[in-house]
Amino acid sequence: MDAASRLECPSWAWERFRAAYGDGVDAELRALQLDAPLDLRVNTLKATRHEALAAIRSAGFAAERTPYSPVGIRLPSRAVALGAIPGLREGVVDPQDEGSQLVALLLGAKPGEHVVDYCAGAGGKTLALAAQMRNKGRLVAMDVDHARLERGAPRRKKAGVDNVQTHVIEQGKDNFDRVLVDAPCSGVGAWRRNPDARWLRRTRPIEELLPVQAEVLQRAARLVRPGGTLVYATCSLLPEENEAQVEAFLASADGAEFELAPPEHFGAPFDDGYLRLSPARHGCDGFFGAALVRSEGGWTRRGRRTAGASC
Ligand SMILES: C[S@@+](CC[C@H](N)C(=O)[O-])C[C@H]1O[C@@H](n2cnc3c(N)ncnc32)[C@H](O)[C@@H]1O
Numbered sequence: 001m002d003a004a005s006r007l008e009c010p011s012w013a014w015e016r017f018r019a020a021y022g023d024g025v026d027a028e029l030r031a032l033q034l035d036a037p038l039d040l041r042v043n044t045l046k047a048t049r050h051e052a053l054a055a056i057r058s059a060g061f062a063a064e065r066t067p068y069s070p071v072g073i074r075l076p077s078r079a080v081a082l083g084a085i086p087g088l089r090e091g092v093v094d095p096q097d098e099g100s101q102l103v104a105l106l107l108g109a110k111p112g113e114h115v116v117d118y119c120a121g122a123g124g125k126t127l128a129l130a131a132q133m134r135n136k137g138r139l140v141a142m143d144v145d146h147a148r149l150e151r152g153a154p155r156r157k158k159a160g161v162d163n164v165q166t167h168v169i170e171q172g173k174d175n176f177d178r179v180l181v182d183a184p185c186s187g188v189g190a191w192r193r194n195p196d197a198r199w200l201r202r203t204r205p206i207e208e209l210l211p212v213q214a215e216v217l218q219r220a221a222r223l224v225r226p227g228g229t230l231v232y233a234t235c236s237l238l239p240e241e242n243e244a245q246v247e248a249f250l251a252s253a254d255g256a257e258f259e260l261a262p263p264e265h266f267g268a269p270f271d272d273g274y275l276r277l278s279p280a281r282h283g284c285d286g287f288f289g290a291a292l293v294r295s296e297g298g299w300t301r302r303g304r305r306t307a308g309a310s311c
Pocket residue numbers: 118119120121122123124125126142143144145148169182183184185212216
């Protein structure tokens with residue numbers, strides 16, 4: 001059996017993985033063949049991690065703290081009756097992979113701020129952002145897909161979140177403190193969760209996704225106020241969807257106003273300024289995150305003025 005077949009890697013992805021990971025390709029793809037654990041995010045609007053963990057353990061579950069996310073709890077297997085997990089029905093805990101939790105934390109949203117979740121979908125990360133904001137301030141969940149946004153409503157109700165407005169994207173204004181772009185992607189980082197996803201190709205082909213990602217990043221960036229933060233994230237392990245998109249954006253006219261700004265204190269490791277998580281190295285789903293800060297309106301990295309230009 002050839003390596004791609006043994007590692008269950010579809011042909012469209014094989015050369016991309018080999019180019020990105022070289023000798024490490026076996027380890028990355030083998031980790032994607034293992035079953036994922038069940039990660040829960042504690043809704044800190046309703047409980048602390050300490051309280052939620054104690055309740056889950058006293059119901060007989062072997063639960064641990066996640067290694068990087070300060071609000072995560074890990075159960076070793078997803079083969080459990082979800083309804084039996086204390087707090088799940090009440091919105092005290094919500095199933096969410098640790099990598100997804102970390103991407104939401106990377107935005108650094110604070111109570112009272114104006115924040116956009118730009119590719120909000122059914123709102124997994126919206127809930128994480130609302131908890132960071134202590135349910136205070138304005139959180140706008142945007143997406144092109146109205147039906148997905150609608151599916152977030154019962155989840156927000158269960159979580160006790162009421163600072164969220166939804167908005168079907170047409171165009172926006174640049175006045176938000178923080179914008180999260182959880183871009184549509186190939187999803188290869190989440191292959192552990194849906195073993196058939198790699199073969200069924202429910203997502204669009206990567207060649208179609210790459211220009212969408214670039215456009216989404218450009219558009220979302222226009223919503224960020226000067227001095228504000230933009231996070232670009234995917235659940236992909238492929239550089240084309242990740243650092244290559246960020247680098248192309250930073251090299252563009254709009255991107256020249258932004259700088260890569262990894263946080264100084266963050267629970268998970270950064271690598272060349274990027275959050276790069278993989279099942280092989282971190283035990284969570286494969287996620288990528290880049291935090292960018294928009295200049296206050298003065299000089300750009302290339303020495304041009306972006307606001308109040310006087311030339
Ligand atoms: C990775 S999923 C979002 C998952 C969601 N953030 C969560 O944590 O539950 C990507 C989302 O991007 C949306 N999307 C696709 N094209 C888009 C576009 N051009 N602008 C904004 N959102 C888009 C899709 O509808 C989808 O909901």
